[in-house]
Every structure is written in structure tokens, then in C-alpha cells.
Amino acid sequence: MLSKVNEQHIAFQLLLILCPSKSCQLYKTPLFLLTTSIFDNINTILKREVLATNFIPELQKRGLLQDIIPGTEEQLAKEMTSGYVGFDPTSDSLHIGSMLPIILLMHLQKAGHKPYALIGGATGMIGDPSGKSAERNLLDMDTLSKNVEGIKKQLSRFLNFNDNIPNKAELVNNYDWFKDFNFLDFIRDVGKHITVNYMMSKDSVKNRLEGTSGMSFTEFTYQLIQGYDFYYLNKENNIKLQFGGADQWGNIVTGTEMIRKKGGSDAFAFTCPLLKKADGGKFGKSESGNVWLDREKTSPYAFYQYWLNVADEDAKKLIKIFTFLPLSKIDELIKEHEGAEQLRILQKKLAEEITIMVHSKADFDAAIKTTNFLFGKNTNEDLNALSKEEFIELMTGVPFVSYKKDLLNESLDIIQFLSDTGIFPSKGEARKMIQGGGVSINRTKINKDITSLDKSYLLKDKFMLINKGRKEVHLVTFE
CATH class of the missing domain: 1.10.8 (Helicase, Ruva Protein; domain 3)
Structure with missing residues (x-):
């Protein structure tokens, strides 16, 4: 032996x-x-x-790379490198816009490097002006603490924090090193290294100064605080890499400049593109607002539906970004999809992968079951044949609104009802879609001859299921 x-x-x-x-x-x-x-x-x-030498090329092929500091790829190929990205604790949950930096952290760890997630407990008190047209409301300490804890819990689902691996993920909070940093020390030890000219040249500053709202001194100093984060982590944790969205480039390079001027070690950075939908709309928003990772804010069903309904062009891009499927497999899926777009092959695979990643296989299966029922060829009789328990289970996660049951004692104007519930933004739009045959209640098509509702329309003496067009289903509960 x-x-x-x-x-x-x-x-x-x-x-x-x-x-x-x-x-x-x-x-x-x-x-x-x-x-x-x-x-x-x-x-x-x-x-x-x-894996290490393929990290940057992999990001490029997946559409995850925009700007990069020279030498970054060589550094990542040379040794296990610690890198970080920041999360803004403006809510107690991250949303799908936050999935992009999470995906980057996952790629970094998968490539053998050490990922750090920085939660901006200090910077969250100020507000990042990047990409903002007006100053945000400042958060109080109690709200901020609650938000930080919520984000920490969510990040643990995506990264490996196991002590038994050399590149275990770490969580840091910049409040820990800023809470005792007094103002005089800050302007002496940080402010003197970055000129006002340098700060004024950043797009996040110029865009605000050119607008009507201006910029407070509080927001103006944001890039110094984020820059100091990089310097501190470089010095204390040997973190050599920072990355984020393209709108963060100015703040990130302020950090590399500070490290250089204060005699720190090597510092590197890259950014990923900001995502836009094919129609020019903002990625990550549905008609009801943000699509959250927290199941209490956005149900797994609604989460699944968001991805299932992305446009074909967006699906080709997003499946590379938000899944870890091999690129060769994605190319095969794109070929299958083209010419058979009505089957939504790409959207279904994208929705499957990310719903399981964010929630679970059980949540994905439940979302599929509900989707197949809601958008299948079942009838009013099929709905009535379900027990109340079966119906409630199927409707888990379907967007719903409550309405007063007493209003059905007398005939209820259907146009008024559809507007009051918020299913339609106006009576005019509700009327127009009814005339076009796009509205059904409990699988019964509503036409211009049906003008009012009463209790006979209730399912299980409590519910109405409203189909709005081909892709939207709303549940109304009557209390």
C-alpha cells in the first residue's frame, strides 16, 4: 500500500x-x-x-458580461478569488431583478471561487442614486433590520454556506464597519482620496444634476461609501473582485480607485447588462408590480406564470441567464422552439428551472397542476364537480381579490364589478373586452346580453373565477 x-x-x-x-x-x-x-x-x-479559466467566457456566452477591468479574467484563472456583490435592503424580500446578482454569485461559487453577499445595512440608510430620478425615502433602523434578516434567509437558498468547503459563501453587512465610523474620520480617511471632479463625472450624478430634482449631499456621498466597502473588504477579507449591474460601474470603479490610492492589493471588477424586455419594458415587473422571491408576496403559481408568459425573444435570452442548463442543451431547445412557438417550449423550460430553483419541485408541480386546470378545456360543469377542498387546493397562489357578498343580494352590474375588483383598470376596458368575447366567469363566456350578476354565479357559495383574455385568471372571494 x-x-x-x-x-x-x-x-x-x-x-x-x-x-x-x-x-x-x-x-x-x-x-x-x-x-x-x-x-x-x-x-x-x-x-x-x-472551471476557473472558463468563468468569464461562460458569462460572455450567457449574456452576463458587459464591462470588465483588464486583468480580471487572468486573476480568476490564477487562484481561488473572493468576490462580492451588494444587495439593497429596501424590502424584506428580494425580487427577480435581484436574481441576476444571485446568479452571478452562484456561477462564481460553481467555478471554485469564494462568493460574498454584502447586504447594505449602512448604504440602505442613504439610498443608491444610480438609475433613480428622485431621492428615495430613508428607512428607519427597525425596518432596515427586518429587511436585512429577510434577505439573509433568502440568500441561503442559493449559495453553499457549508463550513466543510474551502469556498463557502459568506454574508457581510456594511453597517458593521460603518456604525462606529464618525464623520470626521470618514472625510479624512475616505473623502480626501476621491476628488469632487471624479465624483461629478459619474453618470449617476450627472443625470440627477441635469434633472429637476437635483441630488442631496447624502446621495452624493453614496459612491464614497460603496467605494469604501470594497477597500474595507479588500483589506480585511482579501476580496479582490466586485461585480454588479451596469448601472453600478461608476460606484464599483470608485472602489478600485480608492484601493489603488490607499495602497491596497489588486482589485478587479466586472458588470452585467441591465435587462430590458423585447418590447422595451422594464424586466421584473408584472401588471401588479414586482415579482418577489417571497412566496407570501408572489405565490409560486404567479411566479411560474410570469416566466411562462415572457415573449419568445426574451425567453431565448433569459433561459441562458437564469438557468444553469448547458448551452448546448439551450441551443437544442431554441431549435425545437423555433417554428413551434405556440408550444412555448423555451418558456416552459425556463419557468420550470427557475421556479424549482427559487421555490421547490413540489411548488412547481402544484403550479403546473393549477395552470393545466385554469387554461385547459374544462367547463363550468367541471368546476362545479370539484369539492370545495379540491377547488381551494387548485386555486392556491392564483391572484385574488375580496368582494362583499351582500352586493349580490340584488343584481350587480357586471361592468361595475369588473372595474371595482381591479381586474380591469376602467369600465371602458371591461366593456371592450366583453364585446370582443374575452371575458368568462366560471368558464361561461360573458356577452353583451349578460349585464348583471347574482348569487347563482357563485362557486361553492363563495368564489367566482374570472378569465381575462387568454393569459389572465383572477379569483374573487365573496365574504
Whole structure:
């Protein structure tokens, strides 16, 4: 039997042949010395080598890369690198716009690097002016603390925080290093390193100054605080990489500039593009507002429906960004989709992958069951044949609104009802869609001859199921 030393010697000789650029460096790493199997050693190191060198090209192919500081790719190929991205705690839940930085952190960890998620407990008190046309309301400490805890809980679903791996994910909160940082120390130790000219040149500042709302000194200093975050993490945690959305580029390079001027170690950065829908609309918004990761704010069914209903052009882009499917598999799906768009092959796979990632396989299965029922060819008789318990289970997650049951004692004007519930923004739009045959109640098509509702329209003596066009279903509960 080979001794531990002989195993290491054989492994090192094989590495000289298979991976000469890293063999000397890796031979002395704890990962190499502590692993018992030489084949595990070689397999782990070679896999890490391939993944690390493919990290930036992988992001490029998936449409996840916009700007990059020279040398970033080389740094990531050289060694395990710690990198971070920030999350703004303006709510106790992240939304799907936040999935982009989460996906980047997941790619970073998957490539063998160490991901840090920074929660802006301090910067959240100020508000990032990037991409904003007006100053936001400041959060109080209680709200901020609640939001920070909610975000921490959500991030643990996507990243591996296991102590047993060398690149375990870490959570940091910039409030921890800013809470005792007094103003005089800040302007002396931070402010003197960045000129006003440099700060004024940033788009986030110029755009606000050119508008009518202006910019407060509080927001003007935001880039100094975010820049100091990078300097602090570089110094204390050896974090060499920061990344984020393209609108963060100015704030990010303020950090690299501060590190350079204060004599820190090497610092690198990249950004990903800001997502826009094919029609020019803002990604991540539905008609009812943000699509949240918290199931209490956006149900798994509504979450699934959002992705299922993206446009074909958006689906081709989003499936590369928001899933970890191999690009070769995605190319196959795109070929299947083209020419058979009505089958929504891409949208279904995208919705499946991300619903399971954010929620669970059980939630995905339930969303499919509800979707098949709501958009299938079932009839009013099928609805009535369900028990109340079966109906409630199927309707879990379907958007609903409450309405007073007493109003059905006398005939209720249907146009008024559809407007009052918010299903239609106006009586005119409700009337127009009814005339076009786009509205049904409990699977019964509503035409111009049906002008009022009464209790006979209730399902299980409590519900009405409203179809608005082909893609929207609303549940009204009568109390």
C-alpha cells in the first residue's frame, strides 16, 4: 500500500504532466495535502482549473458580461478569488431583478471561487442614486433590520454556506464597519482620496444634476461609501473582485480607485447588462408590480406564470441567464422552439428551472397542476364537480381579490364589478373586452346580453373565477 507521502509524490508527478502551470502552487495547498485519494486530488484540481479559466467566457456566452477591468479574467484563472456583490435592503424580500446578482454569485461559487453577499445595512440608510430620478425615502433602523434578516434567509437558498468547503459563501453587512465610523474620520480617511471632479463625472450624478430634482449631499456621498466597502473588504477579507449591474460601474470603479490610492492589493471588477424586455419594458415587473422571491408576496403559481408568459425573444435570452442548463442543451431547445412557438417550449423550460430553483419541485408541480386546470378545456360543469377542498387546493397562489357578498343580494352590474375588483383598470376596458368575447366567469363566456350578476354565479357559495383574455385568471372571494 502506498504511504501518504508517496501518494502525494505520485499525484504531483501526474500534475506536472496534466497541469504544469498550477502543479507547484497546488502541491502545497491545504486542499492537496489533506485529501486522501490521489485521484480525488487530481480530479478536484483539474476540474477547478477548467472551471476557473472558463468563468468569464461562460458569462460572455450567457449574456452576463458587459464591462470588465483588464486583468480580471487572468486573476480568476490564477487562484481561488473572493468576490462580492451588494444587495439593497429596501424590502424584506428580494425580487427577480435581484436574481441576476444571485446568479452571478452562484456561477462564481460553481467555478471554485469564494462568493460574498454584502447586504447594505449602512448604504440602505442613504439610498443608491444610480438609475433613480428622485431621492428615495430613508428607512428607519427597525425596518432596515427586518429587511436585512429577510434577505439573509433568502440568500441561503442559493449559495453553499457549508463550513466543510474551502469556498463557502459568506454574508457581510456594511453597517458593521460603518456604525462606529464618525464623520470626521470618514472625510479624512475616505473623502480626501476621491476628488469632487471624479465624483461629478459619474453618470449617476450627472443625470440627477441635469434633472429637476437635483441630488442631496447624502446621495452624493453614496459612491464614497460603496467605494469604501470594497477597500474595507479588500483589506480585511482579501476580496479582490466586485461585480454588479451596469448601472453600478461608476460606484464599483470608485472602489478600485480608492484601493489603488490607499495602497491596497489588486482589485478587479466586472458588470452585467441591465435587462430590458423585447418590447422595451422594464424586466421584473408584472401588471401588479414586482415579482418577489417571497412566496407570501408572489405565490409560486404567479411566479411560474410570469416566466411562462415572457415573449419568445426574451425567453431565448433569459433561459441562458437564469438557468444553469448547458448551452448546448439551450441551443437544442431554441431549435425545437423555433417554428413551434405556440408550444412555448423555451418558456416552459425556463419557468420550470427557475421556479424549482427559487421555490421547490413540489411548488412547481402544484403550479403546473393549477395552470393545466385554469387554461385547459374544462367547463363550468367541471368546476362545479370539484369539492370545495379540491377547488381551494387548485386555486392556491392564483391572484385574488375580496368582494362583499351582500352586493349580490340584488343584481350587480357586471361592468361595475369588473372595474371595482381591479381586474380591469376602467369600465371602458371591461366593456371592450366583453364585446370582443374575452371575458368568462366560471368558464361561461360573458356577452353583451349578460349585464348583471347574482348569487347563482357563485362557486361553492363563495368564489367566482374570472378569465381575462387568454393569459389572465383572477379569483374573487365573496365574504
